Amino acid sequence: MTGPVWITTPVTADLLRGALDVERTEHGVLPHRLPARARAQCSDAQLLMAESQPSGVRLVFRSAATTVELDALPTRRTYVGAPPRPDGVYDLLVDGRPAGQASVTGGGHTLTVDLAAGSSAFCPGKPGTVRFAGLPGGTKDFEIWLPHNETTELVALRTDAPVEPARPSGRKVWLHHGSSISHGSDAASPTGVWPALAAALGGLELINLGLGGSALLDPFTARALRDTPADLISVKIGINLVNTDLMRLRAFGPAVHGFLDTIREGRPSVPLVVVSPILCPMHEDTPGPTALDFTTVAEGQPWFQPMGDPAEVASGKLTLRVIRDTLARLVEQRSAADPNLHYVDGRDLYGEADAAELPLPDGLHPDAATHRRIAERFAERLLGL
Structure with missing residues (x-):
């Protein structure tokens, strides 16, 4: 045979x-x-x-x-x-x-x-x-x-x-940018990453620019978003800026404005969603940087820990609470002239009750079940747009 x-x-x-x-x-x-x-x-x-x-x-x-x-x-x-x-x-x-x-x-x-x-x-x-x-x-x-x-x-x-x-899918294109959580850290498989799950639930064609450790308001990423045709754009901003201790509050607001301005140069009226960080207890009120506890690596379940001092917030260091407050005010300010700009508080996707039920296994990234929960909640918001 x-x-x-x-x-x-x-x-x-x-x-x-x-x-x-x-x-x-x-x-x-x-x-x-x-x-x-x-x-x-x-x-x-x-x-x-x-x-x-x-x-x-x-x-x-x-x-x-x-x-x-x-x-x-x-x-x-x-x-x-x-x-x-x-x-x-x-x-x-x-x-x-x-x-x-x-x-x-x-x-x-x-x-x-x-x-x-x-x-x-x-x-x-x-x-x-x-x-x-x-x-x-x-x-x-x-x-x-x-x-x-x-x-x-x-x-x-x-x-x-x-x-x-393949034939054209006929689905609307959703272009998303975020951190390692959007990239898929600790997801079980590529279709189990939360943006992939949300796209499937919403009947959308996904382009995922979730970049582990690299959602840092880089101008070249904003230009990539600007130049990519899409029917819906979302940007999840915050956790990597704390992890890397990259900038202070004085730089953060203008950097977000510049990032959104660049996107709007090419996509002036596409629905644009700004998403703040999901709950991460270690960094709610403690700034970065974030460090890996090397004693946990050999056990197969690494653990991350904050290295900043809450007292440093007064001098401009960023925490997740500071970032959410800033993003909410910034989007409210811009939305008066940009009705297609929207804000989603990341704690509505994963908040305190979720953390009690499904804690982050390494202190920073969600597991497979939490990816699905975030996807289901975000898909509801996408369908609303």
Whole structure:
């Protein structure tokens, strides 16, 4: 008995959704969530890692295939002294419904990070394969959501039936920017990240610019938002500014105004939602920076802790309470001339009662159940817009 006749389809930008740029590499293509011009303006390793991790990026096509194979080259992170991290998960949707999960087998680069020393070592690897088999017959719409927390080069797409581009979805495009929570920290899989869940609940086409550790009001991110066509834009602002202790209150308000002004240069009337931080007890009244408690790393459940002094708020240091108060006033001020500007208090998405029921496992990031709760609550607000 002969096996399937494989058809190889080049992975090109027209098969990808959720990426703002696609880089040709030695092995294939690397989706980016920030354009090349933005990447050229910042050499920060955290930002470059975050934007290359394809949260919300998916391979989309139509086919009658019953077996699909995707050769990919992931970059897997390991941490000195910590248990191994699970491999990145690929979620398959067929006609919009979950149809399988898998991970790349037999390949990948490895990035070993020594948090205590502040150093890393890169070990190159080879591509591996993720496989979905036993799928129903007939022409159908495929979406392969790439791992939200694993930089992924796409090498080859193979199917046992021809592939054609997906039809336009007809859904409104939601463009979202936020921190590691929006990026997907501690979510179980790429479709379990809260913006992906909210988009599915709201029937929206997601472009997720959640950038772990990097929602810092960077002008190049504002320009990326300005230049990306969308029917709805949201920006979740605050926690990373506290984590990094990046700026003081004097700079914060003008920086937010400038960020929103830039977006409005290209999208003057699109509904624009400013979202303040969800509840994070450690930083409600204590400023940053935030530090990792290295004694917890080996246990497999790291814990973050605040390093600032509440007394420093008087001299302009930022806390989440200060940020929420400032954002609420700023949006109220601007909305008189911008009726399509809206404010959502992050504590309405995850507040004190939620923290008692579903505490943040590492003190900073929500677990999978909390991602769903945040998504359900935010989807209600999106539908209202």
